[in-house]
Amino acid sequence: MIVQSRSSLKFTLPNDWTISRLGLFGRFISGSAFPDQYQGKTDEEIPFYKVSDLSRSTDGIHLPEPQHTISENTRQILKARLVPAGAIVYAKIGAASLLNRRRVTTRICCIDNNMTAYIPDAVQDNWAFLWLRCLDFGAYMCPATVPSISEGIQSDLPLAIPPKEYQQKIFSHLNALLPKIEAIILQTNKELALLSSYRQSLIAQVVTKGLDPNTEMKDSGLNWLGSIPKDWRISTIGKVMDVTLGKMLENKKANDSYTLERYLCAGSIDWGGVKQDYFKHMWFSPAEKNALLLKPDDCLIVEGGAGFGTVALYKGENYPCYFQNSIIRLREHGKVLSRFAKYWLHITYDSYLDTVCNKATFSHYTKEKVSATPILIPPLNEQEEIVDYLDKRAEAIDAVSKKLENITDKLTEYRSSLINAAVTGKLNIEEVTHGE
DSSP states (O other): OOOOOGGGSSSOOOTTOEEEEGGGSEEEEEOBOOOGGGOSOOSSSEEEEOGGGGGGOSSSSBOOSOSOEEOHHHHHHHTOOOBOTTOEEEEOBSGGGGGTOEEEOSSSBEEBTTEEEEEESSSOHHHHHHHHHHOOGGGGSOOOSSOBOOHHHHHHSEEEEOOHHHHHHHHHHHHHHHHHHHHHHHHHHHHHHHHHHHHHHHHHHHHHHOSOTTOOEEEOSOTTTOEEETTOEEEEHHHHEEEEEOBOOOOSOSSTTOEEEEEEOGGGEETTEEOTTOOEEEEEOHHHHHHHOOOTTOEEEEOBSTTTTOEEEOOSTTSSOEEBTTEEEEEEOSSSOHHHHHHHHHHHHTTTHHHHSOGGGTOBOOHHHHHHSEEEEOOHHHHHHHHHHHHHHHHHHHHHHHHHHHHHHHHHHHHHHHHHHHHTTOSOHHHHHHHO
16 A cells, blocks of 8 residues: 655645545446447446547536446346446546546446546545546556556545635636536537538538539449549549558668668658658668659558558658558559549548448558549549649638637646646635635
């Protein structure tokens, strides 16, 4: 057992606060395994929450409506313990445990084995939630490939307890402010989602139908695509663009002709583009450098992993630069513009890609699958008009989205600093009292 003291904390607390251990003021309930065959039911009596549900909270405090429910009979088969309403749940293993998300249950439920529920019984629920919300679990985890925090360590986590008078005043102060902040963040996130949806639908409309609303249409022959302009044709990417897979990792040079060069990997790419200064180094032969040197307007696709199918246009970042075999390069040769292919791959990600790759299991969008992917081919002059139009519209949408993201970031930062100040005794009680 670790005896917590003021010196164990990374911040100072008022002298009249008590420092103790979390396990002395509540109990823990570990989650249980939740096999696939029991998932997906929504009409049973007991909600069952998975660790991914922590991110679906609509107010940043409570668990959302459940996506899975189980019967009492199933609960007994799973040996899942019931978590009472008002418990504080959080991730205890994996990357999710480093996100420090805490949520409060609103009803009796079960949780999966990636989570723990903490039930305060000798400290006010609200205070325990606020305290856990500002506690960084990452500082208490044992070094390991997969981050985790055991129940023993959870029990030994520090718990600061201020005088009840302070707690009540802080609750009143935060209850007046936090719902307003959460409401603005929620509304801003909704607007961001709407903008993202509009951006995607705009791309889909223009890339598959063109800019002329009066153009004559024909059936594409593809159920997921529908009708297309009469003078457009359909081919596959491998027939109209050069498709190249990057170099396999090589840590040693084979001979003195090899040179150490920059290369892009899957982590170098997101939907916003190629990340500046995000590259690695490995050895390349002269022939490999000739074949794999990136040029502006190359279209890059992530081949595998959680981000597979992500597309970005290379604009000369980190030049000269090459690419690893987690990336596939599309290069135009007179039939399809790379800029058009980029927008086309935006829409196939949400439609066609699921028919050749199971996104739920992090499959691979291989060179062969990319080459076989259908692509619409408008006349080149129309491709130019389409990408120019979409570039301008996307830039305007992205500018608005950036402003909204800045609002969310600032409010989130303010919310965190407000809570941190409250639970470390840095809010002036007299000012809080006067504000009430």
